[in-house]
Amino acid sequence: MMFYFKKDHKSLTLFMVITLIMALALAGCSSSSNSSNSGNAATAVDGGEKKADPIIVKFSHVTTIDSPKGLASEKFKELAEKYTDGRVTVEVYPSSQLYGDKEELEAVQAGNVHIIAPSITKLVGMNPQFQYVDLPFLFKDNDAVYKFWESDANKKLMNSLDNYGVRLLAMWPNGFKQFVNGKYPLVTPADFKGLKFRVQAGSVLEAQFKALGAGSATIPFGETYTALQQGTVDATENTFNNIDTQKYAEVQKHLTVSNHGRLDYCIIVNTKFWDGLPGDIREALEKAMAEATDYAVELAEDLDQKSFENLKNAGMEVVELNEAQRAEFVKIMEPVVAEFESVIGKDIIDAARAANQ
Template identity: 35%
Template sequence: MIQVRVGAFFLTCLLFLGLFAACAPTAVDHEQVSESDKIVIRFSHVVGEDTPKGQAARLFAKLMKERTNGKVEVQVFSNGSLYKDSEELNALAEGHVQMIAPALSKLSNLVPELGAFDLPYLYSDLDGYHRVFDGQIGQAIARKLEKHNMLLLAAWDSGFKQFTNNLRPIREPQDMAGLTMRIMPSAVLGQQFNLLQVRPIEMNFNDVYLALEQGKIQGQENTISNIYSKRFYKVQNYMTLSDHGYLGYLVVIDRTFWNRLPAGVQSVILETMREVTNWERTQAVKLEQAKLQEIYNCRCIQIERLTETQKAKWKQFYQPLYADMQQRLGQDFFRELNLTP
């Protein structure tokens, strides 16, 4: 008898609470969008989150969610967690991801003109590269990428590349002879290191740390933010601040996917990407300064800095590479780069 009364009491309470909840005002989350209405953009890249590209990708995702009230969800996959750098282009072409931001070198097989930006000491500051990519050459590159079903959204910086290695300080070109160095896939980079009598090894970015640690390669070239985020400086003895090459990324979206997007969403993507690009370029400089100071502070690697006179000698050393590239791409293109009279 007691058990029946207790059960009835709890049943009455539950009914009362249910009626109360039904009558109470309900909180509405205006950012909630049904799964059928949501647009998902999978954005894959291979560098760390604490790099200019990594931070910009996250900012882009955040702003897109805010500005579309949750209708557009940009899912960012960093550190090659989804695809390695050698796999990204295929993943984009097959529709497994919708956005990638590969290094210029990775696209040079599709757009040969991009190989020119692997030339060492092409411009002395980042503004030189910005002028090119934001101008007529950038528009021509965009048109060529469209033939490969990619829409160019932006050009982002990582910064200038530096050398690290385990054998000796690098001050002159001859100091490189005999080293085994990791490079990105690029005919121009291969020629560059062959001139230095280096054995270049093409390797996925996320495999480099282990290869350095195990002694499979003796050195590599990269920007400060990548050297820091991947902790290359902890498995290398020497770093030369050479500023010898530019590392930039082209942010592209699958063109078929883009054409299916509503015009309003396309407009928000373009405007947001312009803002994020301006922010990213400024952040790249700030991060380089901050991370370089942290590497100095660790006192775990010997750091050399090339003087302007030394850099001029290096650029002169690379003139055969410039002559070969000019022959391949044409004098008119080099004139557009402001490299010939």
């Protein structure tokens, strides 16, 4: 653009004003251009879009990190984060850090935590058929348990929780339960008379100890050590590994190897959270859970036997029931199984017994 002016004072002043305006305009264009270039550089650095925050999955359980459940949950965390390329972060909270076994089921239903791994017995309020795990002397060995888990009867049972806002993803083993007490060796059913046992909630367990002439009290898992130490209860039942990792040998000196019942876990997820995940994320987590379950099965038996050795080395007095002694307990417990057949279901009991073949 050309500006024509007369060489007088007024014209010179006008020229200076116009020159200043043009300079400011050019400076503004330069600033805008620089700003635009800066934005493009930032976009290039960020790869064109901001990386999304990872999905947080809170996994709460009540046992120690070195228990089968604790180690398997850490394996799930490792695999979940690997298979989702970091798009998921699993936060594992062991040892009742978030919720105890009284509160965790309500917490997962409310969505306050996403995954829990309670004892199967904890599900009896939703479906009393899950009490099969407490029936005394139902399974002869670990292989029978795993075979039952693959049965149609158990798969139907696993799919029975949809109306409660949760889904059962997997079963993780811990092992067979044994008796421990702080007074004297338990060798015959008569030895149980008058003792008070800590138990999980459940009618089958109450009936089991009633058949033995013993009392029972429902006490949270995390409070059991203190209850045994203070004499609130005389005894309890649990797996070798839980007895070991919970340090019950410090307050209980007598261990009876009976293999009378099971303590296994069910991996439960909040249904709304699970169904709301992107499909590829859910598939990756299902893969991680399947592999963590295989790991849990391999791990449980190994840790249980190592814990058995630890308990013997800790000075516990061990009684291993022979076949004749075990048969005496089985006979006394037969009415308990018969009592709960109508509640648990003959099809489930038959499938469990068939798994023993």
